[in-house]
Amino acid sequence: MGKYWSKTTESITPYVCGEQPKDKKYIKLNTNESPYAPSPKVLNAIKSAADEDIRLYPDPNCDRLRKTISSYYGLRSDQVFVGNGSDEVLAMSFLAFFNGDEAIVFPDVSYSFYPVYAGLYGIKYRLAKLNEDFSIPVEEFLKSNGGVVFPNPNAPTGRCMDTEKIREILKNNRDRVVIIDEAYVDFGGNSVVGLIKDYPNLLVVQTLSKSRSLAGLRVGFALGQEELIEGLNRIKNSFNSYTVNRVSNAAAVAAMEDEKYFEECVGKIVSTRETTVRRLEKLGFKVIPSKSNFIFITHPLFAARELFAKLREKGVLVRYFDKDRIDNYMRVTIGSDNDMNVFIEKVKEIIGKGV
């Protein structure tokens, strides 16, 4: 508590991101980063951007990047908003579309930044309890007061909701904005970008941090009809005119353009995920069905908290949430085949099943 802090600063509970330790080299399966380098074309684009124009502000509207993204998805440029990572895009979306006194709805087990954004802007919320199998209960999202937000696939579970169920939510919230956070959709999920033309209340948020290996550069975007994008621009232009810098702009364009490289990386991650799931199931783990680049796992005989701590000692970082209902689960990012071999080997050492 601080004498000089505003009431907001005093009252918020900030988000705690997955650790980025510097003490030694870990196999990092804790923050859903890609195990693969960005496309060589991305690295070239960064190097090419390292010229004297760095002295000049970037394009505040990111016209070229928005054009690239809109072409990719068959939308118009004014249906695309870009930001400094999808976290920033989500934060601005909360402020742009939700009001303090009308409770929004999101799942009780979900991206733990949502309640933080709500706290930051004083927005009331209601938690919808996931079903026992960790699927999202559609009925809880019909007729929200203030709006809806959830990830699809959900995090940290990896479970998807069918497009038709999302359509039902959109239809039943015609006066409120429904944000579908598709941070992990590229790994086999069903995107609802195709519904944008029919639903002016749909905002889809995506990121280049995961499937396009750009976590280090921070580029995220939102897709929606013009009114929503204009609302986001109003907020952005009341906060920071230039949120995406020259290098990130250039790199993101190259990343969106190199579709072949993107598909190769995603294909490898999906394949490694499926292999890893089978191996873990053989070791007695229960694995929630995942369409993302992570899996959410639990073991009937070994406490997740201890597994997490012992894996860390052995140089493998995964994510553990000390939170009701999921405190016996670990979220494990899908790394390279080699990363996952080491992970499985360490798990076997810990649970004592030999090799």
Added chain:
Amino acid sequence: MGKYWSKTTESITPYVCGEQPKDKKYIKLNTNESPYAPSPKVLNAIKSAADEDIRLYPDPNCDRLRKTISSYYGLRSDQVFVGNGSDEVLAMSFLAFFNGDEAIVFPDVSYSFYPVYAGLYGIKYRLAKLNEDFSIPVEEFLKSNGGVVFPNPNAPTGRCMDTEKIREILKNNRDRVVIIDEAYVDFGGNSVVGLIKDYPNLLVVQTLSKSRSLAGLRVGFALGQEELIEGLNRIKNSFNSYTVNRVSNAAAVAAMEDEKYFEECVGKIVSTRETTVRRLEKLGFKVIPSKSNFIFITHPLFAARELFAKLREKGVLVRYFDKDRIDNYMRVTIGSDNDMNVFIEKVKEIIGKGV
């Protein structure tokens, strides 16, 4: 107005930044960018950062950059906060330290983003009217209700306030935060970083966009005692865990370290400024004394609005603010000697005094 907009989105008046036109090549003297490329060491740092680690999130705490900045200023790392441009740092500072119902004070002629931040977060404010010579009236800033913010040198006037006067403001606002926005201080202004040790209510904000030629990469920072920095971290970590990307971190470290290059660039800009002032005065302009990388000028015989428009036609962009008290002034960024030769030549053509 939008059906889906929040009350905030509806009510705000976003900031309009200086134009970044793409229709043709202009001499850009409208957004206070440096005419000089970043240090070659910065460009190398960007290229070196273009490696496979781009797939990994950046350090959320920017430890290395904070250490570099803190050493430079003789502070500790936990007295430094960095962000995605000083605009973001200022926006977060408003939310971190100011409350809605207690009016903050800033000058009526000042950085036009301040009222926008206040609008975004619903913070009341009082405008302190500049003196006739555009100096800031100290007495208006003693005993504020909610806090104080102003640039030193002020923008768009370029005028400085003495350190002793700022000390007086700090002493008379012991329970409120005083933000001194030193975006332009490196061009001859008096920094108040030295007062931080004595005043826990002082936050100094600076940027690498101007004097270090990094506008295209967006790095700004705040300096203050630990409580203020912790407050900013609470807000940042409730908004976006990773605001400064890997490339910007690396480039900013290199820029802070290459002090020789920095001093050369700043020296050239100050020298060009003084030459330009003399030449404009000879042409009958009144120039407000400037300690920044821009000058604020007016002519008794020619309307600034027209001069601005005609300069634009002739390929020279300057900044014009259609605002009470300053609507007969132009703000002109100091470019290279060559830029300013063209500017003066075009001015002469317009006001018809020949060469």
